[in-house]
Amino acid sequence: MSKTENAKEGMRQRRGLRQSTAALGEDLETGTPTAIGTPPEDPLLPPAIAKQTTLDSTLIIHKPPRRIKRRRWFIAGIAIGVLAALSAILYVNPTHNTHINRMQALLGDLDVMSIIPDSLLPDDFIQDMTKLLALDSHPARSTGEFEPALSLAKQEGLKKMHNVILVPGIISSGLESWSTASCSRPYFRQRLWGTSTMFKAILLDKDCWVQHIMLDKKTGLDPPNIKLRAAQGLDAADYFITGYWIWGKAIENLAVLGYDSNDMSLAAYDWRLSYYDLERRDQYFSHLKSRIEISLRSSGKKTVLVAHSMGSQVVQYFIKWVESSSGGNGGPRWVNDHIEAIVNLAGSSLGVPKTLASLLSGEQRETVQPLASYLLDHFMNRKELARIFRSWTGLPSLLPKGGNAVWGDLNSAPDDPIITNNTEVNTLVKSINSTADMPEFVSYGGQIRFDNDGSSGGSSSGLQNQTMQDSLQLLFSALSRDELRLLNRDYSFGVFRTAKEMEAHKNDHRMWTNPLQHQLPNAPNLSIYCIYGHGATTERAYYYTAENATMENLHDESGVPAFKIDRTHRPHVSNVDIGIVNGEGDGTVPLLSLGYMCADGWRKPLFNPHGVRIVSREFVHNPLAVFKDIRGGAEAADHINILGNHDATVDMLRIVAGQGHQIQDHFTSNIREYASRINIP
Numbered sequence: 001m002s003k004t005e006n007a008k009e010g011m012r013q014r015r016g017l018r019q020s021t022a023a024l025g026e027d028l029e030t031g032t033p034t035a036i037g038t039p040p041e042d043p044l045l046p047p048a049i050a051k052q053t054t055l056d057s058t059l060i061i062h063k064p065p066r067r068i069k070r071r072r073w074f075i076a077g078i079a080i081g082v083l084a085a086l087s088a089i090l091y092v093n094p095t096h097n098t099h100i101n102r103m104q105a106l107l108g109d110l111d112v113m114s115i116i117p118d119s120l121l122p123d124d125f126i127q128d129m130t131k132l133l134a135l136d137s138h139p140a141r142s143t144g145e146f147e148p149a150l151s152l153a154k155q156e157g158l159k160k161m162h163n164v165i166l167v168p169g170i171i172s173s174g175l176e177s178w179s180t181a182s183c184s185r186p187y188f189r190q191r192l193w194g195t196s197t198m199f200k201a202i203l204l205d206k207d208c209w210v211q212h213i214m215l216d217k218k219t220g221l222d223p224p225n226i227k228l229r230a231a232q233g234l235d236a237a238d239y240f241i242t243g244y245w246i247w248g249k250a251i252e253n254l255a256v257l258g259y260d261s262n263d264m265s266l267a268a269y270d271w272r273l274s275y276y277d278l279e280r281r282d283q284y285f286s287h288l289k290s291r292i293e294i295s296l297r298s299s300g301k302k303t304v305l306v307a308h309s310m311g312s313q314v315v316q317y318f319i320k321w322v323e324s325s326s327g328g329n330g331g332p333r334w335v336n337d338h339i340e341a342i343v344n345l346a347g348s349s350l351g352v353p354k355t356l357a358s359l360l361s362g363e364q365r366e367t368v369q370p371l372a373s374y375l376l377d378h379f380m381n382r383k384e385l386a387r388i389f390r391s392w393t394g395l396p397s398l399l400p401k402g403g404n405a406v407w408g409d410l411n412s413a414p415d416d417p418i419i420t421n422n423t424e425v426n427t428l429v430k431s432i433n434s435t436a437d438m439p440e441f442v443s444y445g446g447q448i449r450f451d452n453d454g455s456s457g458g459s460s461s462g463l464q465n466q467t468m469q470d471s472l473q474l475l476f477s478a479l480s481r482d483e484l485r486l487l488n489r490d491y492s493f494g495v496f497r498t499a500k501e502m503e504a505h506k507n508d509h510r511m512w513t514n515p516l517q518h519q520l521p522n523a524p525n526l527s528i529y530c531i532y533g534h535g536a537t538t539e540r541a542y543y544y545t546a547e548n549a550t551m552e553n554l555h556d557e558s559g560v561p562a563f564k565i566d567r568t569h570r571p572h573v574s575n576v577d578i579g580i581v582n583g584e585g586d587g588t589v590p591l592l593s594l595g596y597m598c599a600d601g602w603r604k605p606l607f608n609p610h611g612v613r614i615v616s617r618e619f620v621h622n623p624l625a626v627f628k629d630i631r632g633g634a635e636a637a638d639h640i641n642i643l644g645n646h647d648a649t650v651d652m653l654r655i656v657a658g659q660g661h662q663i664q665d666h667f668t669s670n671i672r673e674y675a676s677r678i679n680i681p
Helices: 003-030 047-052 066-092 097-109 123-133 149-156 182-187 196-204 206-213 248-256 275-282 284-299 310-321 334-338 353-361 370-379 382-391 403-407 468-478 481-490 499-504 509-513 591-599 646-656 671-676
Strands: 163-167 175-177 191-193 228-230 264-266 303-308 339-345 527-534 538-546 563-565 580-583 613-620
Touching: 149 248, 149 646, 163 248, 163 284, 163 310, 182 206, 191 196, 191 206, 196 206, 206 382, 248 264, 248 646, 275 284, 275 310, 275 481, 275 509, 284 303, 284 310, 284 334, 303 310, 303 646, 310 339, 310 509, 334 339, 339 646, 353 382, 353 468, 353 538, 353 563, 403 468, 403 591, 481 509, 527 591, 527 646, 591 613, 591 671, 613 646
Parallel strands: 163 264, 163 303, 303 339, 339 527, 527 613
Antiparallel strands: 175 191, 175 228, 538 563, 538 580
8 A cells, every 4th residue: 555545545534533533522511311232222112112212221320520511611601701891882882873883783693692502501590590681581660669658658648549640751651562574573562662672673674663663654653564552551661671761650659559450551552653643543542531431430539630741641632632522521510420549650741952962863862771871872873863853753843832932032941040139139141143252141042052062153154153943943944844844733832821822722733732832720728739840960052063954954854853952162251061051950850840830820811711839849950979879869859860760759659648738848959940930921
């Protein structure tokens, strides 16, 4: 045999040896019983019998050697390391969008479990990791505190009396998929808003998620082959994700007084829809009316509506819809006969300036929950966000109302800072158009500013500073024809100054979302409570920059917003931070919107001709340190955490227990001073 043939034969022998060793190693790693000299199993025998069949040879059981255990933990370490690296990208270095996008693309096509041998990951380890990572596998039902209800029930003997309906705010209600076409099938009856499924979809299936979350730009309803609906029951908005409570604390406190699902409900809704379409598609207000009527017939007690944020406007719309001949046709006395009280928790009755930023430039600045806000900010650009926000016909209901009469002009605003000396002299800040040095405070009257240095020349594009009325017109010019058509169909943002104007438009549903354009119902036995916090830094106005935009060319068919917030740092101005002019409020809603109607507007005969009782309750935001309570504790009174504020909860419990007459006005801010500067009869 030649040397070449000898070499080839040696290679074949070595290859065979390696294959035999590998096969044996596989048995060693899996711990498979191996009998020396045992022939292959008979394929005709059932597996259970075949495993029991052995020859006379001794059966030898090989246990996994220690190196295999070390390998398992090595793989576990890799998995944990990947999670840690991803966390570092998301939370430590959130500006590295390029890395995030690459990770998203990688994870979208990678099935990690399919490439890890089962023999290297024991079942118990997989289960432990699953429990760790599956945020919603065991949804939280209680914070375990039940305070202040436990103490209050003991001290005052409070018990349930009135039926209670909770009305959540924007983005609080979970939205679940009922679609069965294309990419929808994996998400059938899963929440694409409000659980960890939402986060997974944004990270790994973004295009499909966007298809579901957007509304049709022509109809304002579901896109073709897509069906997203609000979840129902108390679960719909008790927690945003496991552990992040929204209504959870309120529900457990009401339960202490004796409430359960028979006399307490949550009226969840698809907050993406305009209120007009909520009734047209889902019959939302018809169902709400029926629920209240059934409660009265069954218990003999009227209902207390407890609304949060946008929910306060939903309730305002409802009490006008229910009495209108073009709505619920309940007549002028229906509200008086069926509703005991309306509790507005952090109600946004006059709108929210940050809504303007969301629609104008796709910069939502925490319009949504902080966790969802983070994902939207870092996995979507301004073009994508603007498309989504502008498709939500419910979002414009939060645009500021009242125009310059409420929000000010370029010289001043009603809520400009008050400077007091020994004599009570109120001095407004200098006009932004002044040629003098930039003042310490920037007036809130210029809602959108394009100048960078306070000069009167405006921006290089020729765009001038805008009042609130001007800013809305700027937005309308930037919207597409269909977006503007739907907005004009559903909303009005002005002020009526006479009862004659209100009477002439009493059946116009566009006025029902604006408390400055309709009167409270004929319900002298009704009480309305405005309960809110203040003392948290709140967006009030903005500096903007425009690239190649003029007043004649604001709408870009590509969908790229013409404007963006100018984040230039301005250290010489104390109330401006990276392009945002900060004011007073609860961190989301300015004080004017939270408090004006209860402190002043609804106390005037023009808006409250039938003497509905109005009560204002203000609480200073006084959070604990984050290391003590990440949500701020019992005295936190910002926009979301007011739902867990002990003082606000005490007020709510007394109202539902029939003790609302004990609750009186409690002012801790300058809202009455600001209200006195608003020139509305």
